[in-house]
Amino acid sequence: MRALRSKKEVSSMEKGSILKVENLKVYFNTYQGIVKAVDGVNFEMGKGEIFGLVGETGCGKSTTALAIMRLIPWPGKIVDGRILLKEEDLLKKSDEEIRIIRGRRISMIFQEPTKSLNPVFTVGDQIAEAIVANQNVERNEAVKSARKIMGDVGLADPERIAKQYPHELSGGMAQRVMIAMAFSSIPDLLIADEPTTALDVTIQAQILELMEDLAKKFSTSVLLITHNLGVVAETCDRVAVMYAGEIVETANVETIFEEPAHPYAKSLISAIPQFGTTKRKILQTIPGSVPSLINPPSGCRFHPRCGFAMEICRKKEPNSITLNHFHTVFCHLYGAKNR
Amino acid sequence: MRAILHINKKVKTWKIEHESQLKELRFILQLIRRNPLSLGGISVLFLLITMAIFAPIITPYPEDVIETHPAERFLPPTWEHLMGTDDLGRDIFSRIAFGSQVSLRVAALVLLFSASIGVILGGIAGFIGGTVDEVIMRITDMFLSFPSLLLAMAIAASLGPSLTNAMIAISVTWWPWYARLVRGQILSLREQPFILAAKALGLSRKRIIFRHLLPNCLGVVLIAISMDAGYVILTAAGLGFIGLGAQPPTPEWGLMISTGRTYMPRYWWCATFPGIAIMITVLAFNLIGDALRDITDPRLRR
Numbered sequence: 001m002r003a004l005r006s007k008k009e010v011s012s013m014e015k016g017s018i019l020k021v022e023n024l025k026v027y028f029n030t031y032q033g034i035v036k037a038v039d040g041v042n043f044e045m046g047k048g049e050i051f052g053l054v055g056e057t058g059c060g061k062s063t064t065a066l067a068i069m070r071l072i073p074w075p076g077k078i079v080d081g082r083i084l085l086k087e088e089d090l091l092k093k094s095d096e097e098i099r100i101i102r103g104r105r106i107s108m109i110f111q112e113p114t115k116s117l118n119p120v121f122t123v124g125d126q127i128a129e130a131i132v133a134n135q136n137v138e139r140n141e142a143v144k145s146a147r148k149i150m151g152d153v154g155l156a157d158p159e160r161i162a163k164q165y166p167h168e169l170s171g172g173m174a175q176r177v178m179i180a181m182a183f184s185s186i187p188d189l190l191i192a193d194e195p196t197t198a199l200d201v202t203i204q205a206q207i208l209e210l211m212e213d214l215a216k217k218f219s220t221s222v223l224l225i226t227h228n229l230g231v232v233a234e235t236c237d238r239v240a241v242m243y244a245g246e247i248v249e250t251a252n253v254e255t256i257f258e259e260p261a262h263p264y265a266k267s268l269i270s271a272i273p274q275f276g277t278t279k280r281k282i283l284q285t286i287p288g289s290v291p292s293l294i295n296p297p298s299g300c301r302f303h304p305r306c307g308f309a310m311e312i313c314r315k316k317e318p319n320s321i322t323l324n325h326f327h328t329v330f331c332h333l334y335g336a337k338n339r
Numbered sequence: 340m341r342a343i344l345h346i347n348k349k350v351k352t353w354k355i356e357h358e359s360q361l362k363e364l365r366f367i368l369q370l371i372r373r374n375p376l377s378l379g380g381i382s383v384l385f386l387l388i389t390m391a392i393f394a395p396i397i398t399p400y401p402e403d404v405i406e407t408h409p410a411e412r413f414l415p416p417t418w419e420h421l422m423g424t425d426d427l428g429r430d431i432f433s434r435i436a437f438g439s440q441v442s443l444r445v446a447a448l449v450l451l452f453s454a455s456i457g458v459i460l461g462g463i464a465g466f467i468g469g470t471v472d473e474v475i476m477r478i479t480d481m482f483l484s485f486p487s488l489l490l491a492m493a494i495a496a497s498l499g500p501s502l503t504n505a506m507i508a509i510s511v512t513w514w515p516w517y518a519r520l521v522r523g524q525i526l527s528l529r530e531q532p533f534i535l536a537a538k539a540l541g542l543s544r545k546r547i548i549f550r551h552l553l554p555n556c557l558g559v560v561l562i563a564i565s566m567d568a569g570y571v572i573l574t575a576a577g578l579g580f581i582g583l584g585a586q587p588p589t590p591e592w593g594l595m596i597s598t599g600r601t602y603m604p605r606y607w608w609c610a611t612f613p614g615i616a617i618m619i620t621v622l623a624f625n626l627i628g629d630a631l632r633d634i635t636d637p638r639l640r641r
Contacts (some may be wrong), residue, residue, distance in 0.1 A: 075582050103541030116536040120554045122374055129550070163358070181540065 006057060019045040019068070019084075020187055024081035025068050026060075033294035037076070039245040042320070045189070050222045050255070052232040054268075055242035058290055061225045064242075065191045065209045068223075070098045086188065104134045107182035111177055111194040117166035123177050130181040133312035145184065153180045154210055159299055172203035176210065183214050190215065191223045196231060207237050229272055233257060238326065241265045243257045244291055246297040248338075251327040261329040265305045290297025300332065362626055372594040377633075380626030384617055398433035404590055413606045423608035425599065431608060435616050440593045442620065443577045445506055446568045452510040454564055457517025458556070464518065465525030466548055476522070479515035483558035487512045491574055495583040505584035509574050513567065520563055522554040566628030569621035576617050580592070592617050 035228045038060040040285040045051045052224055053061045066072050070084055070090065083090040085105065090098065101110075110116045117126055124146055150158035153176040159318045161337040168172060177194060182190055192211065196204035212235055215222045224236055232253060241264065249262040260266045267286045274281070288305035291297050297304050303313040310332060354361065371378055395401045400421075405621035408428030416423045422431035464475040482490070502598030510596060529552070537551050576593030578584030585591035587598075592613040 071535065071538055078623050099543070101541070108536075108539040110532055110536055112532055112557075115532040118533050118537070118551050118555070120557075121550070129546075132547070133540060160355070160358070163356075169451050170360075178536070271463070338417055 005233075008027065013329060015083075016047045018047045018049075019223070020082075020084040021068070022082040022084070024064065024083065025079045026063050026076055027079050028076040029312055030075060030294075035293045036296060037069065037245055039296070040243075041081075041247050043240050045047050045221050045223065045249060047188075047221055048215070048219045049238065050212065050224060050236050052236035052239040053223060053225045053229055053230065053242060054232055055229065056227060056290055058214060058293075059242040060244050060245040060293075062193050063222065065108065065193050065225055068189075068191060069102055069106060103130065103183045103187075105187050106189045106191065107185070108185040108191040108193065109175070109178040109182050109195050112198050113171055113178050113195075114166050114169060116178060117174060119166055122163050122165055123169065123174075124158075127162070127181050127184065131159050131184050134185040146180070149180045149184050150177070152214070153177075153183075154206070155180075170197045170203075172207060172298055175199065179207070179214065179325070183218060183220065186218045187220055189221050189223065191225070193225045194227070195224075197226070197228070200205060204231070205234075208244065212233070229257075229268065244296055245293055246301060246330065248323070248331070249301065249327075251331045255327050259325065261323055261334065262302075262331050263308050263333070264302050300330075343616075371630065373420040374630045374633060376626050377630030380493050380497055380623040380630065383623035383626060384392055387439050387443065387620060387623070391435050391443050394433075394440055395413065397429075398436045400433040400570060401431035401437075403429035403433045405588055406597065413609075415603070415606075418607055422612045425595070425605075425609045426602060426606075431458050431595075431612055434595065435592070435612060438590040438592045438595065438616065439620075441502070441585065441589060442572045442575065445502070445509075446571045449509045449513060449571050449575075450564050450568060452506075453513035454517050454560060455518075456510075457514040458521050458553070458560060460514070461518035461521030462525060462556075463552060464547065465522040465529070466552065472522070479518050482512065482515040483519070484616055485512070491578060492581070500583050500586060502579075502585040502589060503574055505578045508578070510585075511569060513571065516567075517560065517563065520559060521556050524559050525552050528552055528555055562628055562631045564633050567625030572624075573617065573621055613631055 021041055021043050024038055024041040025036070027123050028035040028037055039066055041060070043051070043053075050335065053063050053064065056214075060281050063076070067078050068090065070078075070093075071080060077131070078091060081091065085101070090101070093101070117123065121129075124143070127146040127150065128139065128142040131137060132139060135142070135145075137145070147158045149161065150161065150214070155161050155173060155176050155317070161173065166177075178195075190211075193210070196207050199207060208231060211222060211224075214220070226232060237254045238251065239253050239256045240247045241256070241262065242248070243264050249256070249260065249265045251261075256265060257269060261267050264286070267284065270284045271286065273283060286305055291301060291304065299315050300306070300309075300313045303309040308314065312332050316332070318332050320328050320330055321327050321334045323334065347611075371381075390397070396422055399421075406429070408424070411424050411428035412426055414424040414428075415422050420430050420432065422435065425431055425434070460475050464472040485493075490512045491505075491508045495505050496513055498504035498508060534547065534551060537547050540552075572592075576591070576596070579591045579593030580597045582597065585594050587594065595613040596610045596617075599606075599613065600609075602609050
């Protein structure tokens with residue numbers, strides 16, 4: 001496992017909270033039934049913090065991100081909850097207000113960078129377009145800013161690259177372009193939905209480092225969505241683990257890796273292949289598969305696959321239990337201890 | 340000596356500056372090499388356009404568009420009259436050259452008109468969706484349920500025989516196809532990642548439609564237009580043939596075949612040469628359309 005950065009056990013939230021998601025519920029009304037993709041998600045992010053949202057495919061992390069941007073596609077709907085960006089509830093804003101916030105105060109980058117760019121315009125054109133749309137500057141100024149920020153994201157020879165089309169760029173370069181567009185307006189929050197999943201491992205490290213540096217430079221908070229625990233270990237300050245539409249555990253990154261509390265989180269951590277062991281070990285897996293979100297299991301959604309399941313797990317949904325200052329878990333195993 | 344070096348440097352910098360465009364050009368040339376027939380199509384089109392533009396200059400008897408020479412009827416193809424003369428003694432070669440003007444004009448106007456309407460309506464239907472989409476699509480359904488030639492004939496007949504009315508009739512039958520095409524394109528484009536990314540950037544709806552959605556439809560529309568050009572000309576000739584399109588003495592190819600038909604097979608040149616002209620033109624546009632489709636096919640790219 002990669003080396004963890006040593007951090008103090010002090011939450012970055014002491015600098016003030018940037019994003020607060022309260023009881024977010026996103027349901028999709030499909031012909032097969034109502035898919036409860038996100039069912040009561042709560043978390044909080046501090047200023048300048050890199051917050052990881054981890055989970056398997058289909059657990060609802062991307063949906064949560066899209067909900068924050070209010071880009072949930074039909075037939076999905078945000079049915080409940082509040083999303084507070086610096087005390088303003090984004091769910092109460094009009095379409096026009098949200099459109100202004102997008103790209104300016106909250107930016108988002110996606111998984112496949114070359115496909116996230118318009119194929120018929122040059123890259124420089126598109127960065128300039130983003131700057132014009134979000135910063136109310138003239139076209140020529142925008143072009144100059146675009147060149148400058150292309151240099152900031154590590155694109156050598158911005159002049160030449162600006163004239164290229166998206167399909168002519170490598171994945172890493174395209175992602176740098178997306179990052180340039182995302183940071184051009186110095187947003188409060190950057191949502192990165194699996195930004196490195198489609199990239200080579202060597203490029204992954206560069207991109208993550210770039211995001212970290214820029215986030216620090218501009219004091220931008222980052223919501224990093226990924227299923228790769230290595231990425232989490234490398235980059236995040238705090239982490240929330242999601243399963244089947246719910247958050248099961250939230251903690252500092254060291255805590256999650258060293259003392260995971262929730263059985264699912266424990267299984268995830270122990271499923272990471274270990275290098276450097278002398279004996280051959282069998283890879284740990286989690287038996288069973290992700291449940292249907294139309295008819296999720298009763299009580300705790302993880303109970304069918306949980307090695308520690310008890311009677312109560314089947315009957316009642318666990319409440320949030322605070323283990324210590326910044327470690328919360330949703331599991332009946334810890335209920336009794338905290339009474 | 341220094342001048343040569345200076346020019347060399349200028350060429351080099353120009354090449355670097357336009358690297359992308361040069362790459363595109365080289366790619367297109369390569370595709371043409373791979374599709375040699377398309378070169379034939381392009382040459383024919385080039386020839387056609389030249390003939391249309393310079394008809395008054397290059398034809399030996401430009402006055403034969405209007406004038407008649409009854410004394411010289413039915414002269415077979417000779418060096419003096421490359422394609423012979425028709426029933427009114429007019430030089431067929433000159434009339435065919437001027438006919439290319441008519442045909443190209445018809446194709447251009449019809450396609451411009453119907454493509455504009457089709458793209459706009461299709462774009463609206465695809466982007467807004469819902470009831471607007473349903474209404475527009477049902478209207479296109481109505482038009483598309485008729486064979487295009489029959490519908491054009493019916494409309495032309497009710498409007499009265501003239502070339503302008505023929506153009507109107509053909510445009511009316513043609514636009515639904517473009518509306519369908521563009522709507523389909525937009526529906527599939529809307530799911531693309533770059534549209535979601537554009538929305539995430541906070542771009543306005545107007546920007547997204549005009550800079551992100553419609554430009555990405557242009558490729559398909561251009562291919563459709565180039566392939567349709569041939570068929571539009573064919574339809575116009577068809578209408579001319581049955582007397583609903585161009586009227587005498589307009590040198591329209593379909594009309595020429597119609598009048599020349601009665602003199603087959605003795606004076607075969609009256610109908611045959613206009614027929615060959617139509618055939619070559621339609622074939623040329625087809626080949627060009629094929630080549631364009633290859634050029635824009637994403638699977639064949641790099």
